[in-house]
Amino acid sequence: MSATKKWIMDVEENFWDKVSVIIKESDDISEAMIQAVELGKKEVPFIHVDTVQESVTDMWTEIWSEHYA
Numbered sequence: 001m002s003a004t005k006k007w008i009m010d011v012e013e014n015f016w017d018k019v020s021v022i023i024k025e026s027d028d029i030s031e032a033m034i035q036a037v038e039l040g041k042k043e044v045p046f047i048h049v050d051t052v053q054e055s056v057t058d059m060w061t062e063i064w065s066e067h068y069a
Contacts, residue, residue: 008046015044019052020059029060 019036026032033056040052 012044012047015040015047016055018043019056020063023056023060023063029057032056032060 018039019032022035022039023032026035033053036056037049037052040047040049
């Protein structure tokens, strides 16, 4: 794997880890969505906003369903 590809993968992983924290600290999904999209624009501008929004929805459901299961 090239150094550039590894760096991009590390940046993406770090971003999604931060999104997970945002979701856990948000009162509702819209708050999490806004924060994640704004963070994405700064940290991973190569990931489309729709992808971030869809992922936040999926992660929100997964995280909170486990929490209340």
